[in-house]
Amino acid sequence: MSWNFSTDPEFEAKLAWMRDFVKEEVYPLETLPLDYKQFREIIKPLQDQVREQGLWAAHLGPDHGGQGYGQVKLGLMHEILGASELAPPVFGVHAPDTGNSELIAIGGTEEQKERYMEPLLANEIWSAYSMTEQGTGSDPTQFTTSAVLDGDEWVVNGTKFCVGNADRSDIHILMCVTDPDADRHSRASMLIIPTDVPGIETREIALMSDPEGKGVLHTHCEVIYTDVRVPKDALLGERGKGFELAQKRLGPGRIHHCMRWIGVSRRAFDMLCERAVSKSVHGGLLSDKQMIQQWVADSIAAIESMRLLTLNAAWKIDQVGASNARQEIAMIKYAGAPAMHDVLDRAIQIHGALGFSGDMPLEHMYRWARASRLYDGPDEVHKVAVAKRILRGYEPHDLPSEHVPTRRAAALEKYAEQLERLGVLHVA
Numbered sequence: 001m002s003w004n005f006s007t008d009p010e011f012e013a014k015l016a017w018m019r020d021f022v023k024e025e026v027y028p029l030e031t032l033p034l035d036y037k038q039f040r041e042i043i044k045p046l047q048d049q050v051r052e053q054g055l056w057a058a059h060l061g062p063d064h065g066g067q068g069y070g071q072v073k074l075g076l077m078h079e080i081l082g083a084s085e086l087a088p089p090v091f092g093v094h095a096p097d098t099g100n101s102e103l104i105a106i107g108g109t110e111e112q113k114e115r116y117m118e119p120l121l122a123n124e125i126w127s128a129y130s131m132t133e134q135g136t137g138s139d140p141t142q143f144t145t146s147a148v149l150d151g152d153e154w155v156v157n158g159t160k161f162c163v164g165n166a167d168r169s170d171i172h173i174l175m176c177v178t179d180p181d182a183d184r185h186s187r188a189s190m191l192i193i194p195t196d197v198p199g200i201e202t203r204e205i206a207l208m209s210d211p212e213g214k215g216v217l218h219t220h221c222e223v224i225y226t227d228v229r230v231p232k233d234a235l236l237g238e239r240g241k242g243f244e245l246a247q248k249r250l251g252p253g254r255i256h257h258c259m260r261w262i263g264v265s266r267r268a269f270d271m272l273c274e275r276a277v278s279k280s281v282h283g284g285l286l287s288d289k290q291m292i293q294q295w296v297a298d299s300i301a302a303i304e305s306m307r308l309l310t311l312n313a314a315w316k317i318d319q320v321g322a323s324n325a326r327q328e329i330a331m332i333k334y335a336g337a338p339a340m341h342d343v344l345d346r347a348i349q350i351h352g353a354l355g356f357s358g359d360m361p362l363e364h365m366y367r368w369a370r371a372s373r374l375y376d377g378p379d380e381v382h383k384v385a386v387a388k389r390i391l392r393g394y395e396p397h398d399l400p401s402e403h404v405p406t407r408r409a410a411a412l413e414k415y416a417e418q419l420e421r422l423g424v425l426h427v428a
């Protein structure tokens with residue numbers, strides 16, 4: 001096993017280009033009152049520049065038309081893109097289209113790839129991932145949305161909750177129960193539902209991050225499917241293997257989420273430090289106050305820890321695949337989300353009322369960051385999974401295996417001869 005914490009110079013040059021490009025071209029867009037259609041239009045020339053650099057839709061492997069960077073390099077790219085909520089669509093790696101195109105790449109037929117994946121990658125169509133039902137996100141085996149075969153068609157009925165872009169997308173990838181009598185992990189399948197079929201109703205939900213539901217990038221919706229009919233070949237992947245397919249999507253996706261959170265944290269950290277060296281109170285700069293120095297020290301340690309943990313998980317995926325890196329992937333979720341929260345919180349605090357106001361980007365970043373402890377499975381679920389996995393490796397002992405008197409008795413026996421020779425006869 002070798003360890004290498006450096007990036008090859010050729011790729012580092014691409015990252016440097018991305019850093020400048022995001023700062024110069026994307027950050028200014030954050031300040032403009034664009035709706036999502038205007039936004040999609042204004043970024044087209046920027047998307048062309050990204051394509052020219054060979055950095056467009058970099059999430060897919062070479063067998064699916066991507067560059068095959070692997071998760072470590074993709075992670076480093078997402079760290080840069082995460083700094084601005086508006087950057088991922090400029091690079092063709094915005095959720096949920098990335099995950100959805102990956103799903104079709106992994107599980108789709110050639111016809112599905114041509115019909116949906118290619119246009120998704122070209123940014124010609126938009127998609128939604130329709131899985132959660134209210135109160136069941138932590139335990140998807142409780143889903144009730146069903147698809148029943150009627151001749152050559154699936155008939156879908158049910159309600160989903162908090163589905164990103166459900167009202168703006170051309171297709172939904174829907175998780176639904178197709179085999180209610182199978183064991184609880186084999187009941188669900190995925191279907192690709194074009195949104196122009198009759199029977200789909202969406203209700204936009206205001207979120208903490210977007211209380212007015214303007215959603216330049218995302219809206220979130222409740223979606224009601226009533227007798228929605230799609231052809232039998234709308235099935236994505238194998239019947240009854242919906243959860244398995246979902247797992248394949250989540251591993252690499254989580255690396256990208258966490259690296260984006262590091263980008264958010266780093267940007268907030270820069271604001272924190274800039275303010276610290278700019279503002280004087282009670283006769284001295286904030287940067288001279290020990291409490292502020294502690295925030296700086298704690299924040300950078302948290303960011304660097306989160307970064308190493310996440311890159312290690314990415315490295316492990318690259319080495320042994322996502323299913324063998326489950327523990328690492330789960331850990332970054334619940335370690336990363338609170339770390340980002342705390343850095344943002346300190347950055348707001350040091351700016352006082354200005355930080356809490358819309359005159360700084362921090363309050364929006366903070367509201368959006370709160371969701372990170374929920375989406376992709378709440379932190380608690382990942383903690384439980386990691387703890388269970390770890391605890392499986394331990395045996396019960398009546399007396400702790402480190403119990404000193406018991407170990408001493410064993411050691412006395414083991415070294416009896418030498419102890420006698422050395423004259424160590426009485427050990428208390």
Ligand SMILES: Cc1cc2nc3c(=O)[nH]c(=O)nc-3n(C[C@H](O)[C@H](O)[C@H](O)COP(=O)(O)OP(=O)(O)OC[C@H]3O[C@@H](n4cnc5c(N)ncnc54)[C@H](O)[C@@H]3O)c2cc1C
Pocket residue numbers: 096129130131132133134135136137138139161162163164165207220371374375376377378379380381384
């Ligand atoms: C911004 C945002 C975007 C989203 N986008 C999408 C999307 O595009 N498509 C989609 O399908 N869904 C989406 N979701 C939904 C998301 O996936 C779910 O919110 C998440 O999986 C949790 O499910 P739930 O909301 O039903 O919570 P519940 O399952 O009701 O869980 C509620 C709480 O119970 C606690 N809990 C659960 N299990 C345990 C346990 N084992 N031990 C201890 N405590 C536990 C946790 O605190 C948890 O937060 C989005 C959510 C947000 C916030």
